[in-house]
Amino acid sequence: MQTIQATNYSVFFNETGYEKLASYLIPSSYSRIFILVDENTSQYCLPHLLNNLATEIEIEIIELEAGENHKNIATCTEVWAALSELGADRKSIIINLGGGVISDLGGFVACTFKRGIDFINIPTTLLSMVDASIGGKNGVDLGNLKNQIGIIREPKAVIVDTEFLSTLSPREMRSGLAEMLKHGLIFDKNYWDKFKNLKDLNTEDLNELIHQSIQIKNTIVCEDLSENGIRKALNFGHTLGHGIESYFLENEDKTSLLHGEAIAAGMILESYISKEKGWLTNEEYHEIKYIINDIFERIEFNENDINQIIELLIYDKKNEFGKVQFALLEGIGKIKINQEADNVLIFNAFKDYAV
Structure with a gap:
């Protein structure tokens, strides 16, 4: 390579x-x-x-x-x-x-x-x-x-x-796929489309996908090393994903999640928010939800879990001036940074994730 x-x-x-x-x-x-x-x-x-x-x-x-x-x-x-x-x-x-x-x-x-x-x-x-x-x-x-x-x-x-x-175990391999899926969603629809037939990929295909994923991240980082602008696109799925990961890490009655597992859920949730804001079509949202759920097991959240995860968002390192910042999709392959979402919309995202 x-x-x-x-x-x-x-x-x-x-x-x-x-x-x-x-x-x-x-x-x-x-x-x-x-x-x-x-x-x-x-x-x-x-x-x-x-x-x-x-x-x-x-x-x-x-x-x-x-x-x-x-x-x-x-x-x-x-x-x-x-x-x-x-x-x-x-x-x-x-x-x-x-x-x-x-x-x-x-x-x-x-x-x-x-x-x-x-x-x-x-x-x-x-x-x-x-x-x-x-x-x-x-x-x-x-x-x-x-x-x-x-x-x-x-x-x-x-x-x-x-x-x-x-x-690596199959679970660890799946965890890594989450970031690769993200790179397609925020930057390259053609790259995203390659994951629609994941079961048909061989080792050579995977090596090429890894190389392309690194290229995508590197292209974004080289444009904005200090994360003042476009590098924030890489945070798609991470605002809620990190909240989920932190919550499951600190609770003894919860099984800790791998990073990619939490980010996979975060991408579905933040895709729902993007749809509700009118930037992602219903068809695109359901495509994203289907493909991610086909790879990752759905995480169960009760109402108390959701409320505590939402409370954790205030500590997200990407926040500015006391406001929670999201990177949201504007169609598959495009991103809008520095976006906000109220708690009702976030709660509704969790509810939709569960079905």
Whole structure:
């Protein structure tokens, strides 16, 4: 697959990625390499990386517990301390080998350790390949509130090795599809249409879809790195999706959702709001709802759940001047940013989602 050029870094694929990685990791450039993994990527992905990592630089491994509930400042403190104890200096580099949690947290740790050291993202999940590792957003959660603490700073490089997808469960694969579906809905109707026959796709088709998804996100980010304008389009499905994800994460009587599962529900809900505002036809809305529901199991919400999720919206990091901001669809493949929706409309969206 062809290399994708971002603003200040490149996204390399498969064998080309490891060749480029070797060219970066030379003793004259870096004093020490730190590979950040979680307990899953340490077991299933690290051996593959080490077998393809050609360097003379000393390597240290830092392993974290897996899961969104560890994406916080306390974990960052542990990693900062480990870096110090292992002798990291300003010429060290961190390789983030993992999913969205590792990419987000590892990037944030790198950006803040000794006021910033280089990092490279090697995503191991579909979700992190097409979303978390791309675009320079790094950060952690504040309690159950998603991505409240962070910084935008781009990596040195991103290496996408689709071999890692073989380590994923079907549920993790579906989670990654949510962001790919989103890219079609906000940017490219032809790309969206390819998901109508998802069951007929083979491995080569999936690789091409991954490449196109990364291209779409990169195109948007390159136009607006600091998220003052069009990059807000990438938040479609995330205003309500993050509220749902946070609510299920903090409630012990709820089963935690994967990011993509919550975002899938958020996209249906925000498509309903788009329809009710007159920007999406009834046919388009039902097409979106059908395709997403064909991939993801419907989440059950009671009235109390809905009210508490709506209350969480006030903490969304995209809000401006105390108002909840949505990115909504203006037809499939087009987006309207900086939109508002009242609580009655949001509640009605949840009610329609349930049927």
